[in-house]
Amino acid sequence: MTAGDVPERMQAAAFDEFGGPEVITLRTLPVPQIADDEILLKVWSAGVGVWDAGAREGKLVPEGAAFPMVPGAEAAGTVAAVGRRVTNVAEGDLVYVYGYTRPKGGFYAEYAATKAEYVAKLPAGVPAEHAGAMPTDALTALSGLDALGLSAGAWVLIFGASGGQGHLAVQLAKRQGLNVIAVASGAEGVTLVTRLGADLSLDGHGDLTEVLARIREVTPDGVDGVLAMAGGATLDRLAEALRDGGLLAYPNGVQPAPRERPGVTVQAYDGETGPERLQRLNELIEAGPFQVHVAETFPLGRAAEAHRRLQTSFPGRLLLAVR
The missing domain is CATH 3.40.50.720 (NAD(P)-binding Rossmann-like Domain)
Structure with a gap:
């Protein structure tokens, strides 16, 4: 792993107990360390979905997750560091990710560790600012x-x-x-x-x-x-x-x-991910302009408000703008 300009601590939206949207607060947490098969993502945006509310309520808790728990199953951003065995992406690549398992925390954070097999380069045609709500x-x-x-x-x-x-x-x-x-x-x-x-x-x-x-x-x-x-x-x-x-x-x-x-x-x-699925998705997306319709965007510090918005109806998706 190369440290580059990665800080030791970061801002993240997290919770210490299961409950309603109000349990999510902005925190300062350590930047996660990565294993040989992982990347460190510098998060630009993260999708807000009903599955995140399920994690917050204690109904859909990712395997291995612990308090303080950082929600967020998907994101887009740049690769800040790579583990020794990672070959599919490199530092600086613009990528998106659906983190099927995330024992080191989710993507409601400035940085997140995720397995490289869940990561793909962002295809042409997807606006980078909306990509976090897509995977x-x-x-x-x-x-x-x-x-x-x-x-x-x-x-x-x-x-x-x-x-x-x-x-x-x-x-x-x-x-x-x-x-x-x-x-x-x-x-x-x-x-x-x-x-x-x-x-x-x-x-x-x-x-x-x-x-x-x-x-x-x-x-x-x-x-x-x-x-x-x-x-x-x-x-x-x-x-x-x-x-x-x-x-x-x-x-x-x-x-x-x-x-x-x-x-x-x-x-x-169920939604499935992995290198072959991500490659196929990218090939379909690159056939032409691909719209990710974002109904509303919230800053990281208003993650609880985004979860309250989840309880209403809207077209498309909700998004956290982390940077």
């Missing part, structure tokens, strides 16, 4: 599309299309040659997914009988797959648009879990 949802959306396994020219219905994972799934699906029906939240959501290239954009808050009629106009035989970012009664109605033999895929954690129906396969999936 978890982009990798999970890719896993969802893989679970559906649709061929180019097939029709996919994405429910929750204007959300964090949904709006990235719309873009990744189009890059795979799929026809996309995007069911979004409200007029703002419909505008967003239309701009991102959806073939048919519909408001899930509208009259569902009318929504289903519009879907049947473009897919008389039914859609080939449904990617569901949310559950509930609206999804149950939308699932009627699936053709016989179609597949409904949803990320683990969606509540209530989608119902099994005759003639339809229902499959849960």
Whole structure:
């Protein structure tokens, strides 16, 4: 490891007990030391997601994490130092990361240690200032599309299309040659997914009988797959648009879990990472401009406020600007 200009201590948002957003406070903590297979990331921005709230509440605690606990599963920044066995990135590289395990703390901090296998160079087309909000949802959306396994020219219905994972799934699906029906939240959501290239954009808050009629106009035989970012009664109605033999895929954690129906396969999936997944994601992203829609940005010292904002509805993602 080369020390460079890395300080011994850093600012981080952390908590000493599980609880509500108020437990997160700005702290001064030691900069983590890295192992031979890790990098030290100089964090520019970190995504704020429901999984971070789960960690704060004690429901989704990363393996090996200890108090004071620094949340944050994803970030973008520059490589400040590399371990001896690291070959995929070098000091100074602009990178993004989804830290699947993070025993040395998460990314709500000026510096973070993470395994190099979770790190990839930031591809062309992604604005660096928004990249911290991309990794978890982009990798999970890719896993969802893989679970559906649709061929180019097939029709996919994405429910929750204007959300964090949904709006990235719309873009990744189009890059795979799929026809996309995007069911979004409200007029703002419909505008967003239309701009991102959806073939048919519909408001899930509208009259569902009318929504289903519009879907049947473009897919008389039914859609080939449904990617569901949310559950509930609206999804149950939308699932009627699936053709016989179609597949409904949803990320683990969606509540209530989608119902099994005759003639339809229902499959849960998780976001996966690793060198091959990151390379494939980058190749898809580099096919054209890729938008990470950030609804609101907070400074590191207002992480608790960002967690309160998580409890409301908004298109896209929330972001912490660390630097």
